[in-house]
Amino acid sequence: MANASTIQTAPPAPAVEKITVRVDGRVVLVPKLMPDWSGKLAPTTMIQACQAAGVEVPHYCYHPSLPVAGNCRMCLVEFGTPALGPDRKPVTNADGSVAINKSPRPAIACATPVSPGMELYTDTPAVKAMRQGVLEFLLINHPLDCPICDQAGECKLQEYSVEYGQSATRFVEAKVHKPKTVDLGPRIMLDDERCILCTRCIRFTRDIVGDDALGIVNRGSYNTIAAYPGRPFDNNYTLNTVDLCPVGALTSKDFRFQMRVWFLKETKSVCPGCATGCNILIGSRDNRIYRYTPRENAAVNGPWMCDTGRLDYKWIGREDRLKEVRGAKGEGRSWSAILANIAGKLKHAPAGSVAIVASARLTNEELYLLRKLAQRLGAATDTIPHQGEGDRLLVNVDKNPNTLGARLLGISAHPPGANLNDFAAGIRDGLIKTLIVFREDVTRFGLGADLLGRLETVIASSILPNETTERAHYVLPGCAPAEKRGSFTNAQGRVQRFMKAVEPPGEARPESEFLRELLEQVTGRPLPANPEGLFNLVAAEIPAFAGVTWAALGDAGVTVPI
Amino acid sequence: MDRKSGKPVYLICNADESEPGTFKDRQIIHKDPHQLLEGMIIASYANDVHLAYIYIRGEFVEGAKILNRAIAEAKAAGFLGRNILGRGYDLEIHVHRGAGAYICGEETGLIESLEGKRPYPRIKPPYFPAVLGLYQCPTIVNNVETLCHVKHIVAMGGAEYAKLGTPNNTGTRIVCLSGHVRRPGYYEIEVGKATLRELIFDPAFGNGLRDGRKLKAVIPGGVSAKLFKPGEKVKLKVRGPDGKEAVSELDVLDLPYDFTSVNAAGSMSGSGAIIVLDDSADLVEALANISVFFAHESCGQCTPCREGSLWLSKALNRLTGGGGRARDADYLVKIADNIPGGRTICAFGEACSWPVQSFVGKFKDEFVAKGAADEAKGSNRDGAQPAT
Numbered sequence: 009m010a011n012a013s014t015i016q017t018a019p020p021a022p023a024v025e026k027i028t029v030r031v032d033g034r035v036v037l038v039p040k041l042m043p044d045w046s047g048k049l050a051p052t053t054m055i056q057a058c059q060a061a062g063v064e065v066p067h068y069c070y071h072p073s074l075p076v077a078g079n080c081r082m083c084l085v086e087f088g089t090p091a092l093g094p095d096r097k098p099v100t101n102a103d104g105s106v107a108i109n110k111s112p113r114p115a116i117a118c119a120t121p122v123s124p125g126m127e128l129y130t131d132t133p134a135v136k137a138m139r140q141g142v143l144e145f146l147l148i149n150h151p152l153d154c155p156i157c158d159q160a161g162e163c164k165l166q167e168y169s170v171e172y173g174q175s176a177t178r179f180v181e182a183k184v185h186k187p188k189t190v191d192l193g194p195r196i197m198l199d200d201e202r203c204i205l206c207t208r209c210i211r212f213t214r215d216i217v218g219d220d221a222l223g224i225v226n227r228g229s230y231n232t233i234a235a236y237p238g239r240p241f242d243n244n245y246t247l248n249t250v251d252l253c254p255v256g257a258l259t260s261k262d263f264r265f266q267m268r269v270w271f272l273k274e275t276k277s278v279c280p281g282c283a284t285g286c287n288i289l290i291g292s293r294d295n296r297i298y299r300y301t302p303r304e305n306a307a308v309n310g311p312w313m314c315d316t317g318r319l320d321y322k323w324i325g326r327e328d329r330l331k332e333v334r335g336a337k338g339e340g341r342s343w344s345a346i347l348a349n350i351a352g353k354l355k356h357a358p359a360g361s362v363a364i365v366a367s368a369r370l371t372n373e374e375l376y377l378l379r380k381l382a383q384r385l386g387a388a389t390d391t392i393p394h395q396g397e398g399d400r401l402l403v404n405v406d407k408n409p410n411t412l413g414a415r416l417l418g419i420s421a422h423p424p425g426a427n428l429n430d431f432a433a434g435i436r437d438g439l440i441k442t443l444i445v446f447r448e449d450v451t452r453f454g455l456g457a458d459l460l461g462r463l464e465t466v467i468a469s470s471i472l473p474n475e476t477t478e479r480a481h482y483v484l485p486g487c488a489p490a491e492k493r494g495s496f497t498n499a500q501g502r503v504q505r506f507m508k509a510v511e512p513p514g515e516a517r518p519e520s521e522f523l524r525e526l527l528e529q530v531t532g533r534p535l536p537a538n539p540e541g542l543f544n545l546v547a548a549e550i551p552a553f554a555g556v557t558w559a560a561l562g563d564a565g566v567t568v569p570i
Numbered sequence: 571m572d573r574k575s576g577k578p579v580y581l582i583c584n585a586d587e588s589e590p591g592t593f594k595d596r597q598i599i600h601k602d603p604h605q606l607l608e609g610m611i612i613a614s615y616a617n618d619v620h621l622a623y624i625y626i627r628g629e630f631v632e633g634a635k636i637l638n639r640a641i642a643e644a645k646a647a648g649f650l651g652r653n654i655l656g657r658g659y660d661l662e663i664h665v666h667r668g669a670g671a672y673i674c675g676e677e678t679g680l681i682e683s684l685e686g687k688r689p690y691p692r693i694k695p696p697y698f699p700a701v702l703g704l705y706q707c708p709t710i711v712n713n714v715e716t717l718c719h720v721k722h723i724v725a726m727g728g729a730e731y732a733k734l735g736t737p738n739n740t741g742t743r744i745v746c747l748s749g750h751v752r753r754p755g756y757y758e759i760e761v762g763k764a765t766l767r768e769l770i771f772d773p774a775f776g777n778g779l780r781d782g783r784k785l786k787a788v789i790p791g792g793v794s795a796k797l798f799k800p801g802e803k804v805k806l807k808v809r810g811p812d813g814k815e816a817v818s819e820l821d822v823l824d825l826p827y828d829f830t831s832v833n834a835a836g837s838m839s840g841s842g843a844i845i846v847l848d849d850s851a852d853l854v855e856a857l858a859n860i861s862v863f864f865a866h867e868s869c870g871q872c873t874p875c876r877e878g879s880l881w882l883s884k885a886l887n888r889l890t891g892g893g894g895r896a897r898d899a900d901y902l903v904k905i906a907d908n909i910p911g912g913r914t915i916c917a918f919g920e921a922c923s924w925p926v927q928s929f930v931g932k933f934k935d936e937f938v939a940k941g942a943a944d945e946a947k948g949s950n951r952d953g954a955q956p957a958t
Contacts, residue, residue: 228880
């Protein structure tokens with residue numbers, strides 16, 4: 009998970025030794041060594057060379073982030089190497105070209121290193137026949153239950169059947185039957201009949217997670233993936249095996265039978281579950297979220313994400329979401345009226361009489377608007393830290409997705425939360441008369457109901473109701489990250505943007521929208537009406553973000569100096 | 571051998587003798603275990619090995635006991651253990667019993683098994699035992715018979731030993747003769763000094779077939795070797811007494827039993843197991859029997875062998891069970907053709923498909939007739955209707 013694109017100038021890379029190979033007649037120059045699954049440099053393989061040449065080699069068991077197994081045999085290619093004479097010098101043909109010794113046996117592209125002058129043939133009748141043969145073998149004992157299989161639509165058996173499948177079967181024997189609906193663990197269901205025994209799941213949990221939980225029992229065609237008897241497959245990364253499974257053998261208990269994948273709209277987003285900021289795709293249909301899947305980003309999460317983050321979407325659709333903007337009695341019930349009232353109050357608030365408890369769950373753009381508001385009002389700000397368990401793989405102990413953004417934007421105290429005692433004292437002493445709270449329930453963090461009761465004005469924005477919103481004079485319903493656009497800055501300083509997947513319920517609006525309107529009314533100065541414009545203001549004003557633009561964030565984000 | 575890695579070097583004796591028809595290593599272990607130990611000690615000394623293993627087939631319970639007893643004797647005599655013969659050289663040999671899998675005879679599968687894992691053969695490259703073998707260290711893996719030769723090569727001297735056998739196939743080997751011969755058993759021959767015909771008919775060896783029987787087929791090197799049909803003609807380069815090479819056409823039975831001749835005839839002398847089938851043998855039944863073995867023993871790691879071996883077995887058992895079709899002969903060969911030739915991780919792919927290719931290839935009539943008879947009787951089952 010290196011190679012972060014960065015705005016810092018990287019030291020010049022050492023010269024990489026390159027070798028020339030031919031792929032289907034096309035000359036490509038590839039590094040002699042390339043990173044293997046673990047990132048260590050290893051001899052470049054045929055499949056990597058083919059990729060460099062833009063030639064797709066079909067495969068099941070190979071995965072660039074897993075140790076090579078070489079078992080599916082779908083990636084067999086033919087190849088040749090320069091012929092050497094008795095003097096170990098290359099032999100030339102009559103026309104001066106290098107003579108090639110074509111290997112009588114094929115090689116698996118996933119595991120075989122390339123050598124200088126090697127020629128790879130991926131498109132010959134023999135290669136095609138081998139792929140057809142492997143696919144036929146994989147399908148003879150497969151249940152072919154695509155109509156009820158969750159993998160349908162994103163299944164490698166289906167995909168390669170288009171290219172290498174046959175329209176009729178010649179298999180007239182009885183199929184092998186294996187266990188179905190095997191309850192592997194709390195989140196994973198296994199259908200051993202669909203399994204093609206590529207062992208991606210085994211390798212992932214053993215070599216990536218460090219939990220040697222899965223294995224193969226029996227032998228030959230009766231081989232069966234299984235967990236150790238009585239021991240559930242329940243580490244925090246099990247759902248990655250569902251993504252890794254090239255077929256429908258491993259399914260997510262959460263997602264199975266919920267929606268055909270081809271109906272899902274996929275939106276690029278970032279998991280807000282912790283400060284790692286795993287890149288995700290949100291799968292949604294008709295304004296409902298059905299699943300999160302990891303979106304590969306070598307600089308952040310590789311191709312993985314944790315189960316906790318993946319399943320942490322259901323609250324977005326909760327019935328008790330805050331759906332109405334609310335003000336004091338008689339102040340009207342529209343956003344415009346309520347924002348105007350709040351702006352009126354804030355405009356006349358004496359410096360030091362307003363405190364802002366922001367949240368490190370807000371986006372950089374939203375925090376920027378709160379920063380501007382605080383500057384205008386002379387208000388003190390802080391955020392509330394949320395710590396939990398972390399691990400060595402992806403889960404950060406910091407459960408806020410934008411702690412670093414809040415720090416860089418000057419919203420958090422050092423350490424975050426350090427100002428809360430001062431806020432409590434200020435309220436108790438009557439110095440603080442207005443409290444603005446975003447995405448937090450301050451009653452659980454030292455600003456209890458009694459203190460809130462002393463304030464003249466409590467303005468609370470949240471997504472779900474809590475004691476703070478219950479006691480607030482103004483309630484401004486906000487959006488989950490899946491319902492808006494914005495950017496977070498993760499624990500490593502990676503600034504990553506995310507897109508809107510679904511509409512918020514009722515009157516809920518993206519915080520950046522109503523904060524902008526509020527700020528414009530308080531200051532009388534216009535502000536950009538979209539996250540792009542706001543982010544570019546952040547970049548112009550905050551040194552850490554200097555030089556970065558919303559467009560430059562792209563899909564993979566940009567690492568800023570921290 | 572990778573001697574520059576700085577890692578320890580291991581020697582493994584492959585005593586996982588499991589190829590059907592093969593029983594030479596068992597004889598050596600039972601009759602002269604010290605010959606093996608001596609060969610291993612010499613080979614270990616030559617390669618600076620201090621830890622060697624004998625991986626013995628699990629079913630060879632008695633053999634393992636014999637070897638352990640022999641190791642204890644060798645230790646007591648100062649030939650094994652610490653400071654062997656006062657030379658400051660240490661060597662331990664451990665006997666490891668397998669758990670009953672033919673695939674453990676494949677050297678990288680054996681290494682995996684010895685490491686305590688499922689015996690999945692490793693992919694080569696990169697896991698050549700001489701570089702990345704046992705515990706990822708350079709490892710020499712040799713068969714029992716091979717290691718026994720070491721003792722004799724050292725005792726006789728290389729030049730003297732090389733006088734045994736024929737010029738490109740020196741030394742001796744043990745032939746395991748089984749099937750329809752009057753004197754089945756194991757016979758040590760100088761390589762290439764006896765022909766298949768002699769091995770089958772000579773009174774010193776098989777002493778011929780049972781009365782009234784005719785030779786139908788010979789499997790020359792364990793059941794995975796392609797079978798020979800008497801009367802097959804083989805073109806062979808033979809070096810005459812004058813040292814000149816000449817191509818001569820031989821009946822397959824007149825092939826000298828050596829590595830190159832049997833290879834040149836399209837099969838292999840493999841494990842040295844010669845299985846003789848006379849005209850009482852039903853080759854469809856025989857092949858079905860072989861196919862059950864391979865379907866049972868495929869480790870299932872890679873696709874063509876895992877799926878192909880059982881498919882072949884099911885088809886053959888349908889054919890022997892009265893559900894055959896005339897076109898099953900072609901069906902079988904087409905399935906088998908998709909397994910070997912580098913499509914699989916290890917040579918098991920060849921082992922399970924060559925018998926099918928050769929039995930059906932050379933005796934196609936019998937397979938077609940069997941299927942056609944079932945079709946005529948209408949006994950082929952529903953799933954196997956002729957194509958419409």
